[in-house]
Amino acid sequence: MRYKSLFLLFAVFLIGGLICGIIHSVNQVNQNEETPKAKLRILTAGSLMVPLSEVEKAFEGEHPEVDVEIEGHGSIQVIRHIIDLGEKADVIFVADYSLIPDLMFNRKMPNSTLPYADWYAKFSTNEMVIAFTNKSKYANEISSDNWYEILARKDVKFGFSDPVLDACGYRTLMLIQLAEGYYNNRTIFETLISKNFNPTFFVESDEGDSNYTIYVPQKVNPKTDKVVIRRSSILLTPLIETNSIDYGFIYLSVAKQHGLNYIKLPPEINLGSEGQTDNYKKVRVEFQFHRFEYIPAVKTRIGLPIEYALTIPNNTPHKKVAIEFVEFLLSKKGRELFYKNYQKIYEKPEMFGNTTEITEMRLKVG
Structure with a gap:
């Protein structure tokens, strides 16, 4: 009889433990479902991968609710991922600022009167x-x-x-x-x-x-x-x-x-x-690349001093977070991470294009 009582007691504890574990797991799942991380997709010229990776870590440290994903490509390919392949990105960086107005300003997004981008910021240089x-x-x-x-x-x-x-x-x-x-x-x-x-x-x-x-x-x-x-x-x-x-x-x-x-x-x-x-x-x-025939502006590249530029495409899925990332990059913290990695960066970016959009974003730097 004593063994039977012990067995029943053990069974009660075991079942109770299982129930608590299940409840905890369900609560954990619910918490995860309630606060999914926003995925911020960044397409960048490959030469910025090292400093941007440092900015990514620092930004995620201050914004644990955001998961920054960075992909490096050649600068022309960065833009073609959006305008030719139909992909979406939240922020793009190119090593030749002129590519943004030449490729993105005059190309309308599907089913929209808006271009893929209508502003850009020059922010860095190289040699x-x-x-x-x-x-x-x-x-x-x-x-x-x-x-x-x-x-x-x-x-x-x-x-x-x-x-x-x-x-x-x-x-x-x-x-x-x-x-x-x-x-x-x-x-x-x-x-x-x-x-x-x-x-x-x-x-x-x-x-x-x-x-x-x-x-x-x-x-x-x-x-x-x-x-x-x-x-x-x-x-x-x-x-x-x-x-x-x-x-x-x-x-x-x-x-x-x-x-x-x-x-x-x-x-x-x-x-x-x-x-x-x-x-x-x-x-x-x-x-003479035939795919550039429909984009006359990109067929010719003129020699210019190297200047990098960034923009937030008009079809960004996460505009608010994209703005926060750009602000962080251009802040003193972000600039220091660029300097640390030998990438020159301007104290103040030079803005071009749709000034209304830039003003509405209230892009803060400093």
């Missing part, structure tokens, strides 16, 4: 460098005076990003063409670019040889393994680090973030000096 490691061929010889001769050597491999997809790619072409004038050598582009691709890139100049147009073939196809092309400039860094290529054309901030050696290039060609704007404008890139 082009040639990155390498101590194991790169002729690492002890290369300099800002002879880099084009080193890259031309038969046993040297170098890389840059696809100009059809990535701003760093078409800036590499501009840089190399500008180098011909700076170094007074009219064979640099032909030696490094034209003869290494099939179909080839070709350059036209005006009568005074003062302005140049670089024509990019529909298919960017290296003829040999001397030149390597990747979809985004950040995909070159592991190739440089593992010595799969000797040198890569990337941004200064990315080289510093990855601890790579780099050649600082003259301001006349590095696309990082506002004082050289008129010089940079002498070079333009013309795409």
